[in-house]
Amino acid sequence: MPALQLEGLARHYGEREALSDVSLTLQEGQTLVVFGPNGAGKSTLLRVLSTLLRPHAGRVQVLGCSLPDEAWSARGRLGLLGHEPLLYRELTARENLRYHASLHRVPQERVERVIEGVAMSGREDEPLRTLSRGMVQRVAIARAVLHEPELLLLDEPHSNLDPAGIELVSPLIGPASGRTRVICSHDPEAGLAGADLVLGLRSGRTALLLPVGEVTAGAIRELYR
Amino acid sequence: MRRTVGALLRKELLVELRTFESVPGMSLFAVTTFVVFHFALNRSSVEGDLAAGILWVTLLFAAILGANRLFVADADQGGFDGFLLAPVDRSAMMVAKVLTMLAYLVVLELVAVPAFAILLLGPPLGPALPQLIAVLALGDIGIAVIGTLVGALAVQTRARDLLGPLLALPLLVPIVIGGARATAPLLAFSHAGGVPARWLLTLGLYDLIFGLIAYALFDFLLED
């Protein structure tokens, strides 16, 4: 059973089409990378897949659950890393993660392990607003993988991370994690590495949908023209 | 459901204890308002209808201040999304917020009612206190429900600080009517017996109807 199956997915914003006729299939363990200029619909696509937005037309199956009717079953099995860290600035990393752990029914020991995994180096008990953006991004990644989701939805996951940080989170959200991944990226070269399927969006429509072998960085850059 | 509400409540209280954004402001506002009333009405001692009116209006406006802040942290820091991604019953958020608002109101009244008794109230408060607590409790539930519903509505709009009170005040008029009318005999020099049951019924009916409506409609405010 494919991890993702989209047929003619559409989502409008008032009278404007945010996503139009998007179709693709993604198998378990594969990685889909989405490229496109700003406003192309990348974040909208991710939010629809994460069940935060309902599709307005078309068939959407995420992890075997059809949206929006079976969204409830899919929810605990996917992890979203968006532009916002989805964390409370006044609370510490540990408090934020403990809160999400109790929402997802995850045991507290897992919180400790994940904190170690992102190497907070002793700053896990300071309010998030005192931390650098790179640190906050690490906590956000921790939040996204806390409940060991089968599907990862990542919107520019490496933003604000230095190379050490990128290496650090690689076992959690990188190809080595073994999870099915959908990644939005602006970097043609780095984005293609680790991808299995490439989707290019422009104005909500599919401009390009090819396995990674048939796509060049140049073709990606054309999208942004 | 209960566990989710518990987790949400813990988070709410943690954030409030960290920032003190709501409760101290509400309480201080109430005390200051009593002082303003003293000068505005040119009275040192009030009783009966006037006392009940001052008390309820002050509590109402302080409550609206608190209700305005109720969802701001969630809206601005992605708290809604974080909650919506979890496999939980979404009504838990409404329950947790109403309970949070109730907690704020209780603390507010623990400060405001004694302050009122000291600053402005003529008759002694002691004998009427149990009944006053009952009336306040019923009123608080209504205020908490409407405050939560309106807070959630207003927080996603552009003029959130203005729309909140604008929406809440007309909706809370029945609470003011029931609360003030019920409280007036309690704050009079001649304690004319107890609270007429009619007002307790009004408050109770209001709480029930709007509690159910808010519970049914809240999900629609969260989803997209």
Place this chain on the structure above:
Amino acid sequence: MYGKGLRSLSIVTVAAMALALSLVFFYAPLEAEQGFLQKIFYIHVPLAIIALCGFVVGALFAIAHLRTRDSSWDMRSYVTIHMSLIFAVGALITGSIWAKGSWGHWWVWNEPTLVSFLIVFLLYATYQPLRFAIEDPERQSRYASVFAITAGAFVPMNFIAVRLSTAYLHPRVLGGTSNLPGSMRLTFMVSLAAVTLLFVTMCKYELTAKHTRAQVRALRRRLVGEDGSPARRGRTAVPAVGTQAAGRSGL
């Protein structure tokens, strides 16, 4: 889609209003105490009743919108509430004139119906600002529906509470409509029917106008492309008509 039967409806409305006005001025007897001024009752009470019914109908449309997610229900809800608000202003003004004529005051607090009406008016006056303050059209419709349902439930609750607070203390000023002599009752019923028709016709007009405008925009976009006719000029409180229009006709 909404425009079916609009012409015949308009004709019937005009006829009904003409009939009502002639009855009011030439048929209904002069009331003993208040004289000619009492005739304002024939416009004031129907306006009030229709406005209240309109608010409740708006709430029902809002429930339909939340259940079916069809934006045409939201459009109907918006227009109904909008029109009811206008009729409510009319009811308040005519009520105030009546109060001034009968009792010498522009406003009386001991008439519970009028007071409840004022509160309801103040509540619904926030409907349009609420809509205007939400940019996302989907969210705007949904939040407006939640508000409409809450406010619709509030109307009866409010009337009960205000009625309780004024009862036993003051006599009713404007009096009830239950025991009217025959000729007055007939005039009243015709007035009520005429105002109802006026309400329905004006709602239909507004629905048709908005729907047509949205269709023109959609056509222009298809001809000229996305940039030819931007979907919306800035922010608006008016609900967006979906590009896939529903098929039901009429209100």
